[in-house]
Amino acid sequence: MDVFACAGCGAELTAPVSRVALPVHTHYGAWEQLHPPLMEPATYAVEPRPTGLPRRPWDEVGEELAAEQGVYLPQHSVSFGPRGAVVIAPGDSRGMALIPEKCAGYCMGIDGRDGPNLACEGCGRAVATRVDDCGLWQAVWLEPDAVRRVPSGLPAVPVPGWDELESYAVPPVELDGSWSRRWEAAVPVALAHLVVACEGRPVALPGPLAELLGDTVAGCLPAGPPVLTTILAGPGTPVLRSGADILVVPRHPVTGEPWRPPHGAATVVPLDIGVWAHLVLPGEPSPLPASGRLPEGVLRDDYPLPLRPRHGFWPHDRAFRDTLAHLPGIRSPELRAYYDRYAKT
Template sequence: MFVCAGCGTELTAPVSRVALPVHADYGAWEELHPPLMEPGTYALNPRPAGPPWRLWDDVGEDLAAEQGVYLPQHSVSFGPRGAVVIAPGDSRGMTLILEKCDGYCMGIDGRDGPNLACEGCGRAVATRRDDCGLWQTVSLEPGEVRSVPSGAPAVPVPGWDELELESYAVPPVELDGSWSRRWEAAVPVALAHLVVACEGRPVTLPGPLAELVGDAVAGYLPAGSPVLTARLAGPGTPAPRSGDQILVVPRHPVTGELWRPPHGTAPVVPLDIAVWAHLVVPGETSPLPASGTLPEGVLRDDYVLPLRTWRGFFPHGRAFRDTLAHLPDIRRPELRAYYDRYGGPGPY
């Protein structure tokens, strides 16, 4: 758990570290979102986050690169790195700083910096964000909190072969028939890594992904006849072949590390395990038994038909552009030429 660095007041429930979700900064405008983190978990944000912000023209390329930004942006964050991100329901011992609770329309967005104070000593220790377009989070300031043992037994980190992939899979369509907001953010994040991995050359998407969203994301990929092929690889899939050119692999849900093939040198592209698992884990395809028929007089009413979407897939354009901006290789001439021409289309 985490406590106030000043007075020791408990600020969180017992939590275990996991990887920061790739969709953390990319929500849908004018919509309320659920918590980003699962209960009982926390993640560290490796990027600078929050104020102070400085305009790109005042920062320049060299200083922006030190902040991990490699393409021109309107502004660059010089906030602290390593913020501890938790679900709001896991916060304890904090109270809102009312004069720092501005937001756009439906909640607070943290524009003025930390807006939660320690109930014990009053120091500003965290920032709550829950406005429209934001996944609900509480971010603990790295310099204002410290971790202490909670007394709960440590949760072992599962190996790749120990993961229950079915439990991580997230379907692409929500119950209301809209596309999953997680998919709409995770796919363009992966596409940005794919563009860099193929060095700006045209590439063919893996079959299952192309079937679902290929037409919707075509504008993000380099134009021309594909000269490279990407395919899904990871735990439980056939071993990569020597001729594989690019492998689309999952991130470990706890460590954030990429799955790596035991042999071969093909470049790997990360994909949110929620999307990856849905694409590679087979689901139920028929309401009938594998052989024979249902017994006489037995009716089956527990078969859920696949969800159908009522609108097209809208890739989160800012997720694509922002991911490209944080990849150092985007400064290479061939990739800058790609970016200057295509720039990442999208509705957000």
Template sequence: MTVFVCAGCDAVLSGRLARVALPVHAHQKWGNGLLPVLMEPGTYAVDPEPSGPPWRPWSEIGEDEAAARGVFAPERALSFGPPGAIVIAPGDARGTVLIPDRCGGYCCGLDGRDGPNLACAQCGLPVAARVDDCSLWQSVWFAPNAVRALPDNQPTGRTTGWEWRKWQALPPVAPDGSWDPRWAAAVGAALAHLLAASEGTPVALPNGPVTDTFGHALDALLPAGTPAKTVALAGPGLPARESTRRILLVPRHPRTGERWLAPTTAETVPMPADAWKRLASPDEPLLLPVTGGLPDGVQRDDPLPRYPWQPLRPDWGVFLHTLARIPAVREPWLRGIYDRVKDHPYARPF
């Protein structure tokens, strides 16, 4: 477990936290309403990329310098601030106060546009940005150079093993019938990797949830014809896949972020563990607490499955962000897809 303290005066700024993988939807913008809290209570994640000012436009950076940063397709601007921003749930923050002249936002709250808007209550050092505006996940982002991590050597209670049966599956559909934004982000990121692995040729999808999830988008972005590769699920608890002409959808570990290593030479496409489990175990029953009346072994059949009121639209922002960081995007056919989606982000299938 870790506690974060102010770099200026050592005041405690967080509760005791366990590190987990940075959510794929950490920087997502979705809809025009308020989104829930990004991080689970008692956890934190670290963004390896630079964040915050100074920003430089793509025209000043150039392809070689951007590629050295791990960005291989044009973006409007890149941050040249320090890497390693730390994100926590707002309820896990301690000992901070708002900075009144840095409380900018779009309409419903704060978006961190003015830099750190939280200061250490003890010494006044700007330490973090509170984000809670519409379309953004609610979070607190510690500036990496404003805090220090103090490990307390206490066990986290979270395993680094592949105990996939303990993972929570992500329901794709929200209670109101809309697609869950976390699902749209997970699909958008995986779609970018799927396209790169396809090498621009048609792929065959297995019947069922994988086709339901990716079929519409791949039909729109890849040419028609005889499939050159097949897509399959792989991971802990599933049988091994032995073909080199396969593309395997595999989970990222929810704590470490590591991609599951398939025991073959097949290409792998990572997905967040909760989304992967939903595809791997689509019929897993939702167990609900009940009181009296039901015999042993009988499960309730409610709530009824949720059905969406519109087709799945992968998150185009997450798709572009992910694709820009895959070296294969420099190939003309894939760069063409990137440019087309960037210029027309709401065209099919987005």
């Protein structure tokens, strides 16, 4: 495990934390809603893309320079900020104080619009940005040039194997009947990868995903009769015999790498582990017997019915478009033609 320290005075700014994959829903929240912390306690992740200021207009940047920044579709502006921003849960921050004049926000909190708003208590250097406004996942973003990573002296947390992922399942519906904000972002991210994997050709969603989300995500995929087939695959799934064109597989929560089949070179599309595990892995068994009645004298609480959403699934449009914009394959003529059609809808 590591801690992050001020690059100026060396003061420790975090509790001991262990690196995990950057969540796919990091930058995609639900407008006008308060969000929980992005990161689990005692973890951190690194954003490999440029983030923040300075930003330059697309017309000024051009396609070639934008591609160097990892952007492959026209955008309003392109970030030329630093790469490698580190994100932690707010509860893991230490020795930092808010800079009052940089605490502006849209509604109920701070959105980081004025740049770093947390200063090192040891030397006063601006080192991080706290965000907790509505529509944003609560987080503390450490400035990559203002902090340094140092060993904590604690043993590293073991990386879970592919057969230890059942506990990562995330249900699609919140307790209030709304769709999970994580699902609303993670599903369109996977759909963007699927569009690029199928090179703009029509494709059918895997059965469980299609049954759950119905036609609400169909507008993201190329139109026409299904040509390519997909299945949900990964650890614990049956041996692949279907001859599917594309495998929708889990993304490892620590390494961020997609699961790969032991044999063959099938095209894989990564899906958030929480969504994948809910769709594929067995859940909690019902306490009701398969047949007959409970034995005399056995008491139980009423088993809750599955939560039902109060409205249709609305995929996060910006998550879909932004993911497409950062996939190099979108530059192919077939996919650009698809995107031009999609952008008009």
